[in-house]
Amino acid sequence: MSNERGRLLQERAQDLSDVLAPMTDAITFAAGARIFDQRDDGEDAYLIESGYVEIARDDNGRRHVLAVLGPGEIFGEMAAMDGLSRSASATAVHETVLVSVTREQIEAALRSVDPLAQLLVRTALGRLRAANNAGMESDTHHDEQVQARGRMAATRADAARNLRFISEMRTALEREDFVLAFQPIVSFADGRVAGVEALLRWKHAERGMVSPVEFIPAAERTGLIVPLGEWVLQKSLALFALAQTRSPRRTALPEGQFISINVSPRQLESEPSVERLARIIERAQVDPTQVKLEITEQALHDPALAMAALSRLRSTGATIAIDDFGTGYSSLTHLCRYPMDTLKVDQSFIKAIGEDLRGERVISVILGMGRALDMHAVAEGVETREQFAWLQAQGCEYGQGYLMARPLPYPKLHDALRSHFDFD
Numbered sequence: 403m404s405n406e407r408g409r410l411l412q413e414r415a416q417d418l419s420d421v422l423a424p425m426t427d428a429i430t431f432a433a434g435a436r437i438f439d440q441r442d443d444g445e446d447a448y449l450i451e452s453g454y455v456e457i458a459r460d461d462n463g464r465r466h467v468l469a470v471l472g473p474g475e476i477f478g479e480m481a482a483m484d485g486l487s488r489s490a491s492a493t494a495v496h497e498t499v500l501v502s503v504t505r506e507q508i509e510a511a512l513r514s515v516d517p518l519a520q521l522l523v524r525t526a527l528g529r530l531r532a533a534n535n536a537g538m539e540s541d542t543h544h545d546e547q548v549q550a551r552g553r554m555a556a557t558r559a560d561a562a563r564n565l566r567f568i569s570e571m572r573t574a575l576e577r578e579d580f581v582l583a584f585q586p587i588v589s590f591a592d593g594r595v596a597g598v599e600a601l602l603r604w605k606h607a608e609r610g611m612v613s614p615v616e617f618i619p620a621a622e623r624t625g626l627i628v629p630l631g632e633w634v635l636q637k638s639l640a641l642f643a644l645a646q647t648r649s650p651r652r653t654a655l656p657e658g659q660f661i662s663i664n665v666s667p668r669q670l671e672s673e674p675s676v677e678r679l680a681r682i683i684e685r686a687q688v689d690p691t692q693v694k695l696e697i698t699e700q701a702l703h704d705p706a707l708a709m710a711a712l713s714r715l716r717s718t719g720a721t722i723a724i725d726d727f728g729t730g731y732s733s734l735t736h737l738c739r740y741p742m743d744t745l746k747v748d749q750s751f752i753k754a755i756g757e758d759l760r761g762e763r764v765i766s767v768i769l770g771m772g773r774a775l776d777m778h779a780v781a782e783g784v785e786t787r788e789q790f791a792w793l794q795a796q797g798c799e800y801g802q803g804y805l806m807a808r809p810l811p812y813p814k815l816h817d818a819l820r821s822h823f824d825f826d
């Protein structure tokens with residue numbers, strides 16, 4: 403093994419065992435101890451923390467040593483992934499310490515990746531099984547093989563469906579089959595519309611309107627969110643500018659209304675992508691101080707990157723809102739560290755109003771914190787008069803939700819910006 407590869411494996415082992423150590427106990431095997439036999443039913447895979455493991459196969463009575471694995475390497479992953487029996491035996495060479503990786507962990511890891519990546523992994527595994535068994539009786543029982551074939555078929559179908567979906571999304575972006583809707587954000591103090599949030603919809607030829615919860619995760623996994631997000635920013639600023647200047651009845655709009663646009667964490671990951679966003683804002687016919695970019699806490703996981711991205715975006719004059727506040731983690735660190743001016747209180751909190759006293763107190767604390775930090779607050783998902791009145795009494799600044807208005811198509815944007823809401 404080259405030194406470089408050895409070093410990388412050591413590092414990976416360290417990372418992995420840091421993650422696994424709190425969940426699993428390390429198991430120690432004495433020199434010469436058998437860890438499992440070929441054809442055993444497999445459950446867990448193992449990561450070698452220290453020591454060496456010999457992997458050997460019995461082919462019609464002849465024993466072949468396939469590999470001697472050392473610290474940082476994983477084994478037993480084949481049966482753990484496909485549920486078939488162990489393709490080889492594993493024996494500790496010296497005293498060896500292993501950390502087990504359970505089938506559930508492996509299943510969860512596989513489920514979390516792109517269906518194509520899953521298909522690639524399962525295909526490679528299937529080919530290795532086939533090569534190992536070439537010209538021999540299979541090691542595995544018929545039932546397990548049937549199950550494994552079923553899983554493989556499902557993985558293939560999943561990957562195919564996902565690939566088709568992504569290619570349709572790509573075409574939709576080219577043909578502009580996406581549309582924007584605008585949801586008013588209302589000031590509790592006077593019932594005026596303070597701004598709107600631009601929301602994305604996909605007008606699918608066969609399926610009708612597809613909700614963003616269905617396509618945004620796939621767009622994020624594949625990176626398609628980057629061009630899609632740029633389209634959203636550019637298009638919503640253009641429409642907002644039009645609504646401001648070309649009023650159907652030549653009626654003036656209140657000043658300083660903002661347009662809020664969602665930006666995905668993926669869009670902040672690279673400098674060129676951030677630069678493109680900044681340029682779109684700078685070139686738009688909208689006063690940049692009216693532009694609010696909504697980011698989630700996930701976008702802040704790399705502090706240096708996030709700081710550079712937010713600084714560049716704010717240099718245009720735009721402001722930053724933290725979206726779905728309270729649902730992520732370490733949000734307080736984020737509030738200390740980053741220059742954000744608006745806090746969007748997640749709708750899961752708003753549901754507590756009138757239902758749960760502790761939940762109400764949490765909202766009060768969030769609102770107090772926002773005030774102390776000179777931030778604007780927007781309550782998301784306001785659906786009842788009771789919630790409206792409660793938030794108003796608490797001095798919450800803005801609210802957004804079905805009670806006031808659903809997201810509206812562009813032709814209704816101008817009138818929406820002039821409307822007024824009161825629920826007394």
Ligand code: CMP
Nearest residue numbers: 457468469477478479480481488489490
């Ligand atoms: P599994 O089939 O669960 O149990 C035996 C393990 O040996 C297998 O997973 C792999 O981790 C490992 N293994 C199988 N074939 C090879 C090989 N050709 N080289 C190195 N390791 C192998």
Ligand code: MG
Nearest residue numbers: 599664696725
């Ligand atoms: Mg949002």
